[in-house]
Amino acid sequence: MKKTAKVNELYKQLKTGVEEFYSSDRWKEFLTVQARFHQYSFRNVLLIYMQCPHATRVAGFEDWKKFGRHVKRGETAIKILGPKHRREVDEKTGEENWVLNGFYQASVFDISQTGGEELPSLSYELSKDTPTLRRFYEMAKAISPAPIQEVTLKGSMKGSYNYTTQTISIKKGMAALQKCKTLIHEIAHAMLHTETDKPRELREVEAEGTAFVVLNYFGFDTSEYSFSYVAGWNGSAEHISKAGEAIQKAAVKLIDDLEAILNEKESAA
Structure with missing residues (x-):
């Protein structure tokens, strides 16, 4: 399957997954609280x-x-x-x-x-951790347009992009899959939102949508986290449609950059 076709297919999967999440018991429980x-x-x-x-x-x-x-x-x-x-x-x-x-x-x-007692949560931290994911995280760091630091973050925050200093912060101690997804999410912010007046919810849908497409393209499923995250930021069909072009362009660019690193490693082997 060609790269663009696969990206488009994953984008459609994101839309469907979020729509299904809105009808789930987890979403209803969250709204009640x-x-x-x-x-x-x-x-x-x-x-x-x-x-x-x-x-x-x-x-x-x-x-x-x-x-x-x-x-x-x-x-x-x-x-x-x-x-x-x-x-x-x-x-x-x-x-x-x-x-x-x-x-x-x-x-x-x-x-x-x-x-x-724990309160109902929309997104539960991804727990998968393998050597392959740890290597992918290092590759993602290499293509980041902004410096990255791993720090202690309070509350439920797992990462952030500082628009003033143009730096990315990633929470210490997370499993590799969560770190990879969070890093691609923040890289998407750095790529898409340095000079924008888009509303916060649209920016978050664009960043998380990009992370979902990129990680799943390489075989790392983040749907358990990404669908609920997008839903929590009012990721309605309308919002996801507005974010579609930005998600697809950013995802293709990041996939190209990551594949270039993989090709270099294969050539050197």
């Missing part, structure tokens, strides 16, 4: 980010108990603004209403500051 988390105002989102940049899921001390989790001893609370309300009675109608009457300082905690 997610709906119980507070939606914070823009001002509070900024406050949370300033105090805990790696925050992903935030809730109050008592709310975490409802989820079967507890705040770890010694953790510092994230301070946000909680609304205060007072009851008012309409003199004409006699109806009672609650109106905003200022704010108070409230304390919340990120999931990384808690322990206890």
Whole structure:
């Protein structure tokens, strides 16, 4: 099968896989729990980010108990603004209403500051680790357009591309398949998104879609992770269609670069 045809086939497989994931029990369970988390105002989102940049899921001390989790001893609370309300009675109608009457300082905690029962997750870390995958990781590092560092990352983050310093960070201690997929994901960001005003969800669909196509082209299946990841970033059929051209072009370029390294190794053998 020609390279472009195989890339196109894998792209279609991504679309189908994400569509099927949306009808799965795992997706429904995730939405049920997610709906119980507070939606914070823009001002509070900024406050949370300033105090805990790696925050992903935030809730109050008592709310975490409802989820079967507890705040770890010694953790510092994230301070946000909680609304205060007072009851008012309409003199004409006699109806009672609650109106905003200022704010108070409230304390919340990120999931990384808690322990206890696991919450439903969309994506579970890939665990496969073989010498072939470790060699593939080194090949992927060699074609990266940005410097790579392996670091300790907090929370659920497995990798990142810093648009300011143009560097890639990969979480230490992951299995080789997860490292390979994460690295190709971040390389895709470095290739596609250095000068773009695309919305975050589209960028993530493009990067993860590229990682899925490239890894699966070389025989490393990441569907267990990639389908749910794309779904979590609103990877609807519309979004995946918009991302299609970018995914296919980036995937072909990366596959060409990786095959060039393989050919060099074969020639030298």
